[in-house]
Amino acid sequence: MxxxxxxxxxxxGARVGTGTFIFPVQRLLFLFLGFGLVGCSPxxxxxxxxxxxxxxxxxxxxxxxxxIASVVEDFNRSQNRIFVRxxxxxKMDQKLILATSGKNPPDVAGLWNSFLPAYVENNxxxxxxxxxxxxxxxxxxxxxxxxxxCRHRGHLWALPTTPSVxxxxxxxxVFREAGLDPEHPPRTLAELESFNEKITHKNPDGTLERIGHxxxxxxxxxxxxxxxxxxxxxxxxxxLLLDSEPNRRFFAWLESYPRRFGGPAMCxxxxxxxxxxxxxxxxxxxxxxxxxxxxxxxxxxxxYAPPDFEYGTAPFPTDEENPGNPVSVAEADILVIPAGSxxxxxxxxxxxxxxxxxxxxxxxxxxxxFTPLRQVSPEFLRNHPHPYLRVxxxxxxSPRTAPILNIPSFNEYSNDIEANVNGVLRGSLTxxxxxxxxxxxxxxxLDDKLARWRQVAGSRESTWRRELAETP
Amino acid sequence: xxxxxxxxxxxxxxFLLPWLVGFVVFSVYPLAASLWFSLCDYSVLAPPVFLGTxxxxxxxxxxxxxxxxxxxxxxxxxxxxxxxALSIGLAVLLNQPIRARGFFRTIFFLPSLVPVISLxxxxxxxxxxxxxxxxxxxxxxxxxxxxxxxxxxxxxxxLNDPSxxxxxxxxxxxxxxxxxxxxxxxxxxxxxxxxxxxxxxxGTSAWQRFRHITLPMLSPVIFFNVIMGxxxxxxxxxxxxxxxGGGDGPGRSLLFVATYIYQHAFSYxxxxxxxxxALFLFLIIALLTLxxxxxxxxxxxxxxx
Numbered sequence: 001m002x003x004x005x006x007x008x009x010x011x012x013g014a015r016v017g018t019g020t021f022i023f024p025v026q027r028l029l030f031l032f033l034g035f036g037l038v039g040c041s042p043x044x045x046x047x048x049x050x051x052x053x054x055x056x057x058x059x060x061x062x063x064x065x066x067x068i069a070s071v072v073e074d075f076n077r078s079q080n081r082i083f084v085r086x087x088x089x090x091k092m093d094q095k096l097i098l099a100t101s102g103k104n105p106p107d108v109a110g111l112w113n114s115f116l117p118a119y120v121e122n123n124x125x126x127x128x129x130x131x132x133x134x135x136x137x138x139x140x141x142x143x144x145x146x147x148x149x150c151r152h153r154g155h156l157w158a159l160p161t162t163p164s165v166x167x168x169x170x171x172x173x174v175f176r177e178a179g180l181d182p183e184h185p186p187r188t189l190a191e192l193e194s195f196n197e198k199i200t201h202k203n204p205d206g207t208l209e210r211i212g213h214x215x216x217x218x219x220x221x222x223x224x225x226x227x228x229x230x231x232x233x234x235x236x237x238x239x240l241l242l243d244s245e246p247n248r249r250f251f252a253w254l255e256s257y258p259r260r261f262g263g264p265a266m267c268x269x270x271x272x273x274x275x276x277x278x279x280x281x282x283x284x285x286x287x288x289x290x291x292x293x294x295x296x297x298x299x300x301x302x303x304y305a306p307p308d309f310e311y312g313t314a315p316f317p318t319d320e321e322n323p324g325n326p327v328s329v330a331e332a333d334i335l336v337i338p339a340g341s342x343x344x345x346x347x348x349x350x351x352x353x354x355x356x357x358x359x360x361x362x363x364x365x366x367x368x369x370f371t372p373l374r375q376v377s378p379e380f381l382r383n384h385p386h387p388y389l390r391v392x393x394x395x396x397x398s399p400r401t402a403p404i405l406n407i408p409s410f411n412e413y414s415n416d417i418e419a420n421v422n423g424v425l426r427g428s429l430t431x432x433x434x435x436x437x438x439x440x441x442x443x444x445x446l447d448d449k450l451a452r453w454r455q456v457a458g459s460r461e462s463t464w465r466r467e468l469a470e471t472p
Numbered sequence: 473x474x475x476x477x478x479x480x481x482x483x484x485x486x487f488l489l490p491w492l493v494g495f496v497v498f499s500v501y502p503l504a505a506s507l508w509f510s511l512c513d514y515s516v517l518a519p520p521v522f523l524g525t526x527x528x529x530x531x532x533x534x535x536x537x538x539x540x541x542x543x544x545x546x547x548x549x550x551x552x553x554x555x556x557a558l559s560i561g562l563a564v565l566l567n568q569p570i571r572a573r574g575f576f577r578t579i580f581f582l583p584s585l586v587p588v589i590s591l592x593x594x595x596x597x598x599x600x601x602x603x604x605x606x607x608x609x610x611x612x613x614x615x616x617x618x619x620x621x622x623x624x625x626x627x628x629x630x631l632n633d634p635s636x637x638x639x640x641x642x643x644x645x646x647x648x649x650x651x652x653x654x655x656x657x658x659x660x661x662x663x664x665x666x667x668x669x670x671x672x673x674x675g676t677s678a679w680q681r682f683r684h685i686t687l688p689m690l691s692p693v694i695f696f697n698v699i700m701g702x703x704x705x706x707x708x709x710x711x712x713x714x715x716x717g718g719g720d721g722p723g724r725s726l727l728f729v730a731t732y733i734y735q736h737a738f739s740y741x742x743x744x745x746x747x748x749x750a751l752f753l754f755l756i757i758a759l760l761t762l763x764x765x766x767x768x769x770x771x772x773x774x775x776x777x
Contacts, residue, residue, distance in 0.1 A: 122517040267632040272602030
C-alpha cells in the first residue's frame with residue numbers, strides 16, 4: 001500500500017494548498033503561547049499589597065533555611081512598608097552572576113564571603129559604605145575578622161550574618177580505645193600525628209580500618225590549611241606565596257600521609273565514607289577520630305551520631321615552627337545588594353534589621369552558630385545548645401584567626417589545590433611537585449584576573465564613587 | 473512565478489519561519505557570539521575586551537585542558553566500539569526465535585529509560601570501592617585469582633583510583649546500550665530472510681552468515697549509531713559531573729572537555745576562554761564526524777544502491 005500523507009483538514013478546518021491553511025496554524029501557535037504566558041504569570045501574594053517587595057535570594061535549606069524564613073517573617077511583621085520575599089536558590093554563586101548580567105538580580109542576596117572579591121571586581125555589587133555608616137553599622141560593632149571579610153578594594157560590600165570558625169573535633173570514645181586521655185586533645189601538630197599513629201588501625205592486608213586524622217576528611221579548608229603552618233596563599237596584591245617556607249612545610253606534611261598510611265589504603269577507606277549529613281559520616285562512625293570542622297558540626301552530631309557519641313572541641317594544633325595564639329580560619333554568610341537591585345534602599349532596611357543584636361542572636365541561635373557582633377547577650381550564651389561555644393568564640397577573637405582565602409581567582413585556586421593535594425595524598429605526586437604545579441598554574445590564573453582588573457579599575461572606582469554619591 | 477506559486481512560496485516560508493527564527497536566535501547567533509567572545513576576555517558581567525588569539529595560545533599551554541581532551545578521546549575510543557559491539561551482540565541474540573523474546577527485549581531496553589541523574593547516583597553505589605555491588609561480585613573471583621598467583625588481588629577502587637575511574641565510567645555508559653540495541657533490532661528485521669536461506673544452502677557457518685550478511689546489511693544502522701556515539705561521547709558531561717560530585721575525579725581522570733568548559737564559563741567566569749574551548753571541541757567533533765563519514769563511503773553497504 002502506498003504511503004499517504006496524513007490529512008490535517010479535520011484538525012484545522014481548512015483546505016491544504018490554499019492560503020487559508022497558514023492562519024489556523026498561526027492561531028494555534030498564538031493560542032499555545034498564550035496558554036504558556038498565562039501559566040507563567042505569578043499570583044500576587046495578598047501580604048504584599050501596598051508594600052515594596054524586596055526579592056531576597058538565600059542559599060540555605062533545611063533547618064538553616066527555616067531560620068532565615070523565621071527572621072524574614074519577623075521583619076515582614078515588624079512594619080508595613082516593605083515585604084521581603086524569601087527564595088531559596090541553589091548554586092547561588094553562579095545563578096546570582098547570571099541574573100545580574102541579565103539585569104534581573106534579586107534586591108538582596110546571601111552569599112559566602114569567599115566569593116566577594118570576584119563579585120566586586122566584576123562590578124556585580126553595590127558599595128554599602130555610606131548606607132552602613134548612616135545606619136550606624138560600624139566596624140566597632142563587629143568582631144574584626146568578620147568586618148574585614150566584608151571589605152574589598154577599599155569599600156564595604158556586605159554585612160555578615162551567621163559566622164563560623166574551624167576547630168579540632170575529636171571522638172573521645174576512640175581516644176579511650178586507643179589508650180589516650182579523652183580529655184587531652186593534641187596541642188601541637190607533632191602530638192596530633194603521634195595520636196594519629198596510635199589510633200590508626202591497619203589490617204594485615206594493608207587496608208585501613210580506622211585512621212586518627214586525614215587531611216581530606218572533610219577537606220573543606222584545604223586552601224587554608226597552610227594557616228596552621230604560618231603560611232599565606234598570596235600577598236594580597238599580586239603574588240602567590242606557595243614557595244614560602246611555611247607552605248613548603250605544609251606540603252611536606254601532606255606528603256608524609258601516603259608514606260605512613262599508604263595512599264591507596266587511604267583512598268579505599270575514604271571510598272566507604274558516607275555523606276556528611278548522615279549516620280555514616282566517618283567521624284560519627286569512628287572511622288576518623290579527629291577532624292577539622294566548623295561550629296555547625298554539633299547540630300549534625302545531635303541529629304546523626306549515635307546517642308552515646310562523645311566528642312570534644314579545641315583549637316586545631318599548629319606546626320611547631322608556628323607557636324602562639326590559637327589559629328583558625330573564619331568564614332561567614334554575608335548579605336549583599338547586587339548591582340541592578342530595584343529596591344536597594346529597602347534591601348538595606350532589611351539588612352539593617354538583620355544586623356540588630358536581637359535579630360542576629362535569634363538567627364545565629366536558630367542556626368546553632370555564634371554571633372559576629374562584639375556584643376553578646378548573656379541570654380544568648382545561656383540558651384545556646386552548643387556545649388563548646390566558648391571555644392569558637394575564643395577562636396573568633398584570636399588575633400591569628402584569618403578570613404578564608406579571598407582571592408579573585410578563588411574558584412580556580414580551590415579546584416586546583418584540591419586536585420594537587422589529592423595527588424600528593426594518593427602518593428602520585430610529591431609534595432614539592434604538587435606545590436610547584438599549583439604555584440605556577442595559579443599564579444597565571446591570578447595574573448589574568450589582575451590584568452582584567454587593571455583594565456577596569458579606573459572606571460570601577462568612578463562608578464562606585466557615583467553610586468555612593470547617589471545613595472539615597 | 474504564477475500567483476499560485478507565490479502563495480505556495482509564502483506558505484513554505486511561513487512554515488519554515490518558526491524554525492528559521494529559532495535556528496538564527498538559538499544556534500547562529502550563539503555560534504557567532506562565541507566566536508567573538510573566544511577572542512576576548514569576557515567575564516559575562518563586564519563588556520568583552522579584545523585579546524586576539526590569547527585564549528587559543530593559553531589553551532595550547534594549558535595541561536589541564538590537554539588532560540581533559542585526552543580523557544574525552546580515550547573514553548570515546550573505548551566506549552563507542554564496546555557499546556556498539558555489545559548492542560549488536562544483544563540485538564542478534566534477541567532476534568533469535570527464543571521463548572519470552574519480547575520480555576527480554578523489554579528488560580534490556582528498560583535501563584536506557586532511567587534518567588541520567590538517577591543513573592549516575594545508582595552507579596556511584598555500584599562502583600563504591602568498599603561496599604559497591606560490583607566489587608562484592610568481583611571479590612571471590614579476585615580472591616581465587618590472588619590465591620593462584622600467590623599475591624593479593626583487591627577489587628579496584630573504581631571512583632577513587634585514577635587508573636580505574638575512566639573504566640568505571642565506561643561501565644555506566646554500557647547501561648544505556650538498550651537504546652542502540654532497539655535500533656539494531658529494527659535493522660536486523662529489515663534484512664531479507666532469503667539471503668540467510670541462500671547462504672545456508674551454500675553450507676555457510678553461523679559466523680560466516682553474521683560476517684558476510686548481517687554486518688554488511690546492518691552497516692547503515694551501525695554508521696548512524698557510531699556518528700551519534702562520536703557526537704554524544706565527546707560531549708559527555710552529566711554522568712562524570714555527578715559521579716565526582718561536580719569535581720574532576722581522582723587525578724582529574726574524570727575531567728572531560730565539556731566539564732572543563734562549564735567550569736571556566738560558570739565557575740571561573742572566564743567565558744572567553746570557555747568559548748575558545750567550546751569552538752575547539754566543535755572542530756574536533758566536526759573533523760571526527762567527517763572522518764567517520766569518509767570511512768562510511770567505502771564500508772557502508774546500502775542495499776538500494
